[in-house]
Amino acid sequence: MAALTINGKSVEVDVDPDMPLLWALRDHLSMTGTKYGCGMALCGACTVHIDGQPSRSCSIPVSAVEGKQITTIETIGDSKVGAAAQEAWITENVAQCGYCQSGQIMSATALLTGNKAPTDADIDAAMSGNICRCATYPRIRAAIKRAAGSLA
Amino acid sequence: MSTKHIENASAREATSRRDFLKVGAVLTLAIYLPGCSPGDDKGAGAAASGATKFEPNAFVRIGADNTVTVISKHIEMGQGTYTGLATLVAEELDAAWSQISVEGAPADAKRYGNLAMGGIQGTGGSTAIANSYEQYRQAGAAAKAMLVAAAANRWKVAAGEIQVAGGVVSHAASKKTAAFGDLVADAAALPVPTDIKLKDPKDFVYIGKAVTARVDARAKSTGTAKYTQDVQLPGMLTAVIMHPPRFGSKVKSVDDTKARAIKGVVNVVTFVTPVSTGVAVLANDFWSAKKGRDALAVEWDETNAFSQGSAEIMADYRKLAKTPGAVARNDGDVDAAFKKAARVIEATYEVPFLAHSSMEPLNCVVQISENACEIWNGEQFQTLDQGAVAKLLGMPPENVKFNMLFAGGSFGRRANPLGDYVLEAAAIAKAAATPMPVKMVWTREEDTKGGFYRPAYVHQFKAGLDKDGTIVAWHQRIVGQSIMGGGPMQGMVQNGIDPTSVEGAANLPYTIPNLRVELHTTTIGVPIQWWRSVGSSHSAYAIECFLDELAKATNKDPFELRRGLLANHPRHKAVLELAAEKAEWSKPLAAGRTRGIAVHESFGTVVAEVAEVTKTAAGYKLDRVVCSVDCGVAVNPNIIAMQMESGIGYGLSAALSGAITLKGGLVEQSNFHQYTVLRMNQAPAIEVHIVPSTEKPTGVGEPGTPVIAPALVNALMASTGKPIRALPLSAQGIKMA
Numbered sequence: 001m002a003a004l005t006i007n008g009k010s011v012e013v014d015v016d017p018d019m020p021l022l023w024a025l026r027d028h029l030s031m032t033g034t035k036y037g038c039g040m041a042l043c044g045a046c047t048v049h050i051d052g053q054p055s056r057s058c059s060i061p062v063s064a065v066e067g068k069q070i071t072t073i074e075t076i077g078d079s080k081v082g083a084a085a086q087e088a089w090i091t092e093n094v095a096q097c098g099y100c101q102s103g104q105i106m107s108a109t110a111l112l113t114g115n116k117a118p119t120d121a122d123i124d125a126a127m128s129g130n131i132c133r134c135a136t137y138p139r140i141r142a143a144i145k146r147a148a149g150s151l152a
Numbered sequence: 153m154s155t156k157h158i159e160n161a162s163a164r165e166a167t168s169r170r171d172f173l174k175v176g177a178v179l180t181l182a183i184y185l186p187g188c189s190p191g192d193d194k195g196a197g198a199a200a201s202g203a204t205k206f207e208p209n210a211f212v213r214i215g216a217d218n219t220v221t222v223i224s225k226h227i228e229m230g231q232g233t234y235t236g237l238a239t240l241v242a243e244e245l246d247a248a249w250s251q252i253s254v255e256g257a258p259a260d261a262k263r264y265g266n267l268a269m270g271g272i273q274g275t276g277g278s279t280a281i282a283n284s285y286e287q288y289r290q291a292g293a294a295a296k297a298m299l300v301a302a303a304a305n306r307w308k309v310a311a312g313e314i315q316v317a318g319g320v321v322s323h324a325a326s327k328k329t330a331a332f333g334d335l336v337a338d339a340a341a342l343p344v345p346t347d348i349k350l351k352d353p354k355d356f357v358y359i360g361k362a363v364t365a366r367v368d369a370r371a372k373s374t375g376t377a378k379y380t381q382d383v384q385l386p387g388m389l390t391a392v393i394m395h396p397p398r399f400g401s402k403v404k405s406v407d408d409t410k411a412r413a414i415k416g417v418v419n420v421v422t423f424v425t426p427v428s429t430g431v432a433v434l435a436n437d438f439w440s441a442k443k444g445r446d447a448l449a450v451e452w453d454e455t456n457a458f459s460q461g462s463a464e465i466m467a468d469y470r471k472l473a474k475t476p477g478a479v480a481r482n483d484g485d486v487d488a489a490f491k492k493a494a495r496v497i498e499a500t501y502e503v504p505f506l507a508h509s510s511m512e513p514l515n516c517v518v519q520i521s522e523n524a525c526e527i528w529n530g531e532q533f534q535t536l537d538q539g540a541v542a543k544l545l546g547m548p549p550e551n552v553k554f555n556m557l558f559a560g561g562s563f564g565r566r567a568n569p570l571g572d573y574v575l576e577a578a579a580i581a582k583a584a585a586t587p588m589p590v591k592m593v594w595t596r597e598e599d600t601k602g603g604f605y606r607p608a609y610v611h612q613f614k615a616g617l618d619k620d621g622t623i624v625a626w627h628q629r630i631v632g633q634s635i636m637g638g639g640p641m642q643g644m645v646q647n648g649i650d651p652t653s654v655e656g657a658a659n660l661p662y663t664i665p666n667l668r669v670e671l672h673t674t675t676i677g678v679p680i681q682w683w684r685s686v687g688s689s690h691s692a693y694a695i696e697c698f699l700d701e702l703a704k705a706t707n708k709d710p711f712e713l714r715r716g717l718l719a720n721h722p723r724h725k726a727v728l729e730l731a732a733e734k735a736e737w738s739k740p741l742a743a744g745r746t747r748g749i750a751v752h753e754s755f756g757t758v759v760a761e762v763a764e765v766t767k768t769a770a771g772y773k774l775d776r777v778v779c780s781v782d783c784g785v786a787v788n789p790n791i792i793a794m795q796m797e798s799g800i801g802y803g804l805s806a807a808l809s810g811a812i813t814l815k816g817g818l819v820e821q822s823n824f825h826q827y828t829v830l831r832m833n834q835a836p837a838i839e840v841h842i843v844p845s846t847e848k849p850t851g852v853g854e855p856g857t858p859v860i861a862p863a864l865v866n867a868l869m870a871s872t873g874k875p876i877r878a879l880p881l882s883a884q885g886i887k888m889a
Contacts, residue, residue: 016415019439027390027437032382033375035560036438037511038596042824045511073375089373093365093790096798097230098372099379099511099560124833131824133511133561134230135801137835139794 002062006031007075017063022046024062025072033073033102037131044130047103048072054110056129073102081151082109088147096134104130108144117148210263211291212241214299218319218333220247222288225257225264225273226280227532228368229559229566230798231853232791233280235366237288239788240281243358244292244351247332248319254367256556259534273534276567276682278755278851281787285849290348297345302338303330317357353785353846362789368558380557380591383517383528387588389418391432391580392441392595394448398457398817399603400677403450406431410447416440420448421583425544425575427568432580438593445595458677459817465608465676466502469631473500473612477629477670478648480658484666489625493616497705501613501694502878505812506606506683507827512560513599516577519589524551525578528589530559532567536640540571541578563684563802568604569639572679600827601819605812606683607633611657611694616666621706623717626664628657628695631672633680635687648673652682656691656752656858661724662699662717678814684802688754688858693807693879696750696862701875710866711737711749724751727758727782727843734841735762735778744768745775748866752859756850757783761800763836763863767871771887774804774864776837779856784847792852793840799856800838805829807861809882834888 002013002024013024020039025031025048034057037045041056048057049071076082085108095101104127111118111126118126123141132140213221222241228234234254242252257264257273265271268283296316303321304311307328315322322329358364371377396402408420411433419434433444490496517528518541525545531537531554542549559566568574577592584590594602609632616625634650636642644651649671651658657669683689703710711732718725728751732738741747744767751760762778779796786792809828813820821827865876868886876884 015437015439023437023439026382027439030384032378032384035379035511036381036513036593038824039442040596040823040825043511043596077374086373090365090369093369093794095366095369095372096232096794097511097559097561098368098377099558101372102375105373127832129831131511131829131831133509133563133802133805133829134798135804135830135835136794136798137801137830137832138797138838140832141835 003066004062004070005068006070007072013062015062018061021048021057021060021062021065021070025057031072031074035099035102037100042131043100044107045100045103047106047130049106049110052110052113054107073106076106076109079109081112084147084150085109085112085143088143088150092139092143092146094136094139094143096136100130100132104132104140108140108147112144112147112151116152118144211288212245212295214295214332214336216333216336218251218331220245220252220332222252222254223257224254225266225284226275227256227530227556227559227562227566229530229532229562231280231795232366232788233275234368235364236281236788236791237284238367239358239364240284240288241292242364243356244289245296246316246318246357249358249364251319251332252367259531259538259552259554261535265535272536274536274567275532276564278757278853278855280851280853282756282848282850285787286350289350293348293350294345297348298339298342299332299335301342302335306335306338360786360789364788364790366791377558379512379560380515380517380528380530381512381560381593383557383591385517385519385589388517389434389436389584389586389588389590390438390441391434391577391590391592392438392445393430393432393576393580393592393598394445394450395428395430395598395602396452396457398454398459399679400456400458401452401454402429403431404453405451407449410449411444414440414444414447417444419584419586420444421580423576423579423583425572425579427570427572427575430576432583432592434580434584434590442595457817460676461815461817462504462608462813465814466610469608469610469674470500472631472672472674473610473629475672477631477672479668480649480654480671481667481669483668486625486627486666486668489666490614490616490627493625494619495617496614497617497702498614499698499701499875499877501611501697503609503690503693504879505608505678506806506810507600507812507821508563508565508683509600509827509829510559510561510563510565513596514565514573514594514602515592516574517589517591518577518581519587520545520578520581521587523547524553526553526555527574528555528557529574530557530562530566532559532562533569533571536569537571537574540575544575544578545582564682564686565604568681569641572604596824597822600822603679604681605678606689607635607680609690611690613694613698615698615702617702617706621708623664623702625666626660627668629670629672630654630657630691632674633676633678634673635680635682637673652687654691655687656695656754659753660695661721661753662714663720664717684799685754685854685857688752689806692750692752692858693861693865696752697865697869697875697877700748700866700869704869714749714751723782724753724758727751727780728760730780730841730843731760731762731778734780734839735764737762746867746870748863748868748870750859750862750866754855754858757781757852757855759796759855759859761859761863763860763867765864765867765871768889770889772868772871773889774834774836776839777860777863778839778841780841780843781852781855782843782845783852783855784845784849786842786845787849789842792842795852796840796856797838799854800860801830801835803857803860804834804864807864807879807881808834808888809880811880811883
């Protein structure tokens, strides 16, 4: 049994402590917005925020996140920055297959929260851990800049 | 929209093929149309009268709640087809874009067959919009005509006086207006018109305009879009699988003691399909199944295992390339031309196996009940998969029902002609003898090692030049496996030539009087499959780079050389010229900067790309790509630009570092640390320019992909002076920043 704080709510999940947070979210809490892509923290599809930091939930056991604030794609739009990112994503027509975009938006929101006007180099540094096989990178870059503009 | 994929499937299946239906509480107008030929249109009665040739199809439904639902016969895997098909319907229906939603069609080839695939239901070959262009427009136009007729009856005015725009039906003189939903009940009582008139293209409000946002943009930006991986059903089990380490092996024995001891594991089964075999661990969740899978001890029967490595495979191919092959094209007198040539240049190009590596690893949900099977899947090849599963389970195909989900990429992989992964899911559910739904999930490692790769190929070239440097003879010999051979597509192989093995080569657009293309089809035990842009994925690289070698050898400008050779192909020439113009080809670049150009036709669409690189201390940086495309009528310019960008990025991954290699039959890559793909810091700026056209639309999902490797490699050769005759670049000592 793990006691977690997810999107501001306390939840108890009856899983082994070594289960990665990703599978607790998806298979036990029916929060399927966070995606499985690689299982090795190589692709970023599973990105969530843990105490505000973008983190790969496929490689973090639930035992390591008890007592921490976990935020997922399901509520990131409740924050001003998250909502701005999502609107920019829609306006720029970023998503194609869309499977990686939850993770992309979580990484981008973390970037924009700490950096009001990210440069191309900042975007490269913050986003290169998130793979998109549709290669929507130019539009992700544009959407991050658009979101930054809308928040300014 | 996304959840409707599942919820509405049963409702749709329950509907009759006649006009108006009640689905739950929503009164629904469903328009059914014949295939594609207005001249043979018998309206809705065609089905009732027993006609088979023009069995009605169903593409649009209008609810009393004013929603317009477009039913997509094609999968949405990122390529934008849901938006494209909706654009066609909305255009002729004059709907408001905001009232449109899209759902995936069930498996039913009679209604939802691909007109470019002989009527089987499936998506591929960049055909989705091309084969639907008139069909979906007719669906929208018929719906509009019925709404207009209903309004004319109600208002007692002539139909010709009624206007429809932005989802509103109106009569100017009487100042009467109605929403679509208001007219559904009346329209339901009317016959489907037999004389459907499509709009004059000059009146288009959506087609060709960049005004329609993607219909899936919001769901895919908020984590609410549903993929196969997200399907959750009562009692569902998750199956994680183990394939043999070498292709062709079988299970000899399984010790599942440790696996079964893991909490959450409920079963371990060996599965066998006509295509593949392995062991599956079924559990209450993925993590338990994965732990169980890792605890398996399996002995494999390797009697028929494929045990070659890539080095031996390519060495064999090189030897074969020195011997004559089956002739795919033979113009003029090549042998005589080489004898007379002032100069002969030869080169051999090579490409490795490639994995599709979609973001969503392969998966499929199957539930078997008595004499029926229900499947939830991002389903790309309905008719073939339906038939394969029905055969495996011993039931009629119509008893195998599909529920369409979004696919997290595919790039060809989800349309396996043998139905490999769908069959596996069905075989696992059958072997487990469970009435519960089973979600089979391949791990990323299984997805990478699981075969069905883009084949490896060798291209051997010989060109003859006259004393002025004009190309007078061209000889290309291709060696590699046949994608179409040996399966349900075998019929495409004629006289020993699989057209996909020689595409791009046998239809070389350049004017060369003496030209021969030969093919050696190899048979080795590595499972292969089409990969975004199929044969063009390797032929464009080999041909366009060899052409730059010839330009260099004859001191010709690569753009001008191509331009001269394309005199008989004005469409190619115009696309090439547009790319060169937009990239300012004639303007010198700053020191340290070089560029390369390439042009290629695939799936009826012509694409040219100019790549610009800068030499830096950290390696070469790909700064920008200028892309031009002629795909006929640009149905949705946004989607075309997106697909060109995506195709370029996908091709770049392969060009930079994409390679599946084997050693002793074992695949050496397992996950993204070894099968590396393009990331944000490597992605160039991309400009897309569309050639205006009034021709029928052709596809855009694939044609952007094959052109980037040669454009980039030609830019690198312009810098180093040396050809790069094998991919990926990472294996050729080329360092990219």
